[in-house]
Amino acid sequence: DVKVTQSSRYLVKRTGEKVFLECVQDMDHENMFWYRQDPGLGLRLIYFSYDVKMKEKGDIPEGYSVSREKKERFSLILESASTNQTSMYLCASSSNLGVQGYEQYFGPGTRLTVT
Amino acid sequence: QKEVEQNSGPLSVPEGAIASLNCTYSDRVSQSFFWYRQYSGKSPELIMSIYSNGDKEDGRFTAQLNKASQYVSLLIRDSQPSDSATYLCAVKTGGFKTIFGAGTRLFVKA
Numbered sequence A: 001d002v003k004v005t006q007s008s009r010y011l012v013k014r015t016g017e018k019v020f021l022e023c024v025q026d027m028d029h030e031n032m033f034w035y036r037q038d039p040g041l042g043l044r045l046i047y048f049s050y051d052v053k054m055k056e057k058g059d060i061p062e063g064y065s066v067s068r069e070k071k072e073r074f075s076l077i078l079e080s081a082s083t084n085q086t087s088m089y090l091c092a093s094s095s096n097l098g099v100q101g102y103e104q105y106f107g108p109g110t111r112l113t114v115t
Numbered sequence B: 001q002k003e004v005e006q007n008s009g010p011l012s013v014p015e016g017a018i019a020s021l022n023c024t025y026s027d028r029v030s031q032s033f034f035w036y037r038q039y040s041g042k043s044p045e046l047i048m049s050i051y052s053n054g055d056k057e058d059g060r061f062t063a064q065l066n067k068a069s070q071y072v073s074l075l076i077r078d079s080q081p082s083d084s085a086t087y088l089c090a091v092k093t094g095g096f097k098t099i100f101g102a103g104t105r106l107f108v109k110a
Helices: none
Strands: A004-006 A010-013 A019-025 A031-038 A042-049 A064-070 A073-078 A087-094 A110-114 B004-006 B011-014 B019-025 B032-038 B045-050 B054-058 B061-066 B071-076 B085-092 B098-100 B104-109
Touching: A004 A087, A010 A019, A019 A031, A019 A087, A019 A110, A031 A064, A031 A073, A042 A064, A042 A073, A073 A087, B004 B085, B011 B019, B019 B085, B019 B104, B032 B061, B032 B071, B032 B098, B045 B054, B045 B061, B045 B071, B071 B085
Parallel strands: A010 A110, B011 B104
Antiparallel strands: A004 A019, A019 A073, A031 A042, A031 A087, A064 A073, A087 A110, B004 B019, B019 B071, B032 B045, B032 B085, B054 B061, B061 B071, B085 B098, B085 B104
């Protein structure tokens, strides 16, 4: 079974703090994604990566950056947390290969509150 | 703007009935289609993938795809209270991105 883990289930940070969210997958997937999910707005893509050290902006990259130094690990960084970044953050991974390519598997999520 | 549209619901069905969830998408070149189930407070869980026109069955779930009409559906037979969740339709567009619908909330009444 694919396993995607995230570093924290719940996180409370103060405005202006630098926040790191980490995601690790154990299925050797090429692609990794960071989403945020807010009531009424659905899943919104922040950044994705299709290879080590490669990254692409999603639909709402402002205020975020990412790092992918190893294939299994994809980090989301909030450079200076703001209250409007309070949200559920979801990491996902997928492969490019075969008939099951591009099926995304999600981690348990991190509920971030910025006060 | 590529879009995936779902009725937000809630869709309420009695236990044992068939629940029918629908989704339309705008990008004609889309090739891969997915249904996810998301329980309240949890992350989305993949339940079905479909890649070609027609029906695909997996247990009580049947996914249906009609590319000409740009329409994907999910049927849940013999619905159970444990099926109560939000169901997300997702469509892979060109490149690496997948577009998710906002989801349909399903309630199965015991």
